[in-house]
Amino acid sequence: MSNLRAARDSLAAELAHARQGLAFYDARVAALEDTLAKLENLNSDAGLREKTRRPGREKRPGAKAAEKTKQAGNLPQTGKEFWTGLIGNQPKSTKEILESAIKALGISPSKDDLKKLSQRQANALHTLVKEKLISDTGAGRERRFYRPV
Known part of the structure; x- marks a missing residue:
């Protein structure tokens, strides 16, 4: 009986580990796809802008913010404070x-x-660790994030 329980517990742990790896x-x-798309857009946009824009004519001041809003879709904004608030001492x-x-x-x-939220999360966690607002431990599937005390 205990062998079956141990096997079941082992399989459950392996399944949890595999799900974490998948995430x-x-x-x-x-x-990576987002970064690649941005790089491709920069290449194609740079060539188009030089050809189509007339000298002395600038975009309206809020154009860049409007473009970001269009890209965001249905998701609310998630800034640095949002992601920091989700991370505790554990x-x-x-x-x-x-x-x-x-x-x-x-x-x-x-x-x-x-997918978009996962991309935002990856970027935010990287930035927060780099700015030392949060800390991380482990690597790969075992990587964990926490707020230092």
């Missing part, structure tokens, strides 16, 4: 943080919204 790589793929995985974000926003995200 990590899903976020990683989304971030280390959390990216999956746990993403689940907390969905609850905090009170949304039921579509597949595209989930």
Whole structure:
């Protein structure tokens, strides 16, 4: 009986580990795709802007902000404070943080919204760690984020 219980517990732990890995790589793929798309847009936009814009004519002041709003879709804004507020003293995985974000926003995200939110999360966590507002421990699937005391 105890062998079956131990086997079941082992399989459950392995399944949880695999799900964490899947979430990590899903976020990683989304971030890389987003970066690649931005680079491709920069290349194509730079050539078009030089050809089509007349000298001395600038975009209206709020144009850049309006473009960002269009790209955001149905998701509310998630700034640095939002992501920092989701991280406490106890280390959390990216999956746990993403689940907390969905609850905090009170949304039921579509597949595209989930992808966008994962991209935002990856960028925010990287920036917060770099600015030393939060700390991280571990690597890869075992990486956890927390607020230092």
